[in-house]
Amino acid sequence: MPRNVCVTAADGQTGHLIAELLLTQPFSDKVDSVTALALDPESPRAKALAHLGATVESKCDTLCLVPPAHEDKFDIARELIVAAKEADVQNTLLISAAGCEYADPAKQPRLREFIDLECLFMESKGDMDTAVGHSPCIIRYALLCPKLCDGDELATAASQTLGIDLKYDEISPSEAKKVLKAQSESDASEQEYLLEYYTLVREGKTNYISTNAFHDVTGAHPTEPEEFFKIYKNEFKPAKRAKHNHH
Numbered sequence: 001m002p003r004n005v006c007v008t009a010a011d012g013q014t015g016h017l018i019a020e021l022l023l024t025q026p027f028s029d030k031v032d033s034v035t036a037l038a039l040d041p042e043s044p045r046a047k048a049l050a051h052l053g054a055t056v057e058s059k060c061d062t063l064c065l066v067p068p069a070h071e072d073k074f075d076i077a078r079e080l081i082v083a084a085k086e087a088d089v090q091n092t093l094l095i096s097a098a099g100c101e102y103a104d105p106a107k108q109p110r111l112r113e114f115i116d117l118e119c120l121f122m123e124s125k126g127d128m129d130t131a132v133g134h135s136p137c138i139i140r141y142a143l144l145c146p147k148l149c150d151g152d153e154l155a156t157a158a159s160q161t162l163g164i165d166l167k168y169d170e171i172s173p174s175e176a177k178k179v180l181k182a183q184s185e186s187d188a189s190e191q192e193y194l195l196e197y198y199t200l201v202r203e204g205k206t207n208y209i210s211t212n213a214f215h216d217v218t219g220a221h222p223t224e225p226e227e228f229f230k231i232y233k234n235e236f237k238p239a240k241r242a243k244h245n246h247h
Contacts (some may be wrong), residue, residue, distance in 0.1 A: 005062045015064075018066065034049075065080055090132075096208060097193075180195065
């Protein structure tokens with residue numbers, strides 16, 4: 001049976017990584033084509049996926065729906081959920097966020113949006129009038145570590161790989177906001193989500209350790225911290241420095 005996969009928000013971090021994995025070994029042998037949907041088709045990430053072989057088609061039989069890092073994330077994702085139902089897409093997968101069930105609608109509204117999307121997404125389950133009725137699946141995305149690591153241990157692993165002496169320092173949410181604003185080019189709504197997730201981490205609600213299920217599904221073991229920093233070494237190099245006022 002052919003497998004033609006469509007990945008949404010392919011110009012964002014999560015969508016791009018998923019599409020990139022599908023286009024490379026060993027996953028590329030398991031799919032016939034990958035369609036990348038992007039808010040900005042001319043973005044570097046979208047172009048990189050096109051170079052790897054991603055194409056634009058009029059239909060797909062499998063949809064990997066990644067809510068985009070955009071202020072209208074909920075509305076955009078809702079439209080895609082409805083469109084998938086109307087188009088009778090046979091297999092649908094929603095990438096949600098681990099920890100969203102702990103989010104307080106008043107304190108972490110961006111994170112809580114994923115719960116609302118999950119409810120909307122699963123409304124079609126059991127509906128025999130549409131192909132998506134038997135297939136909806138949700139994966140709650142999280143950064144999993146194969147072993148327990150505290151902040152100091154992660155700093156040591158990063159230092160050894162990056163060749164920089166790094167120290168761990170716990171900072172307040174307000175300080176984290178300043179760092180993100182100064183050093184990240186992420187959409188403002190994505191920064192809000194990251195900050196909300198950080199508050200859950202500080203509350204001890206989102207400490208995830210990978211289980212055997214990761215290996216059972218992927219056939220591979222989770223990336224060790226040292227290997228993670230090695231793979232994304234260039235990503236950890238500051239693209240710009242925070243501006244300071246000198247008197």
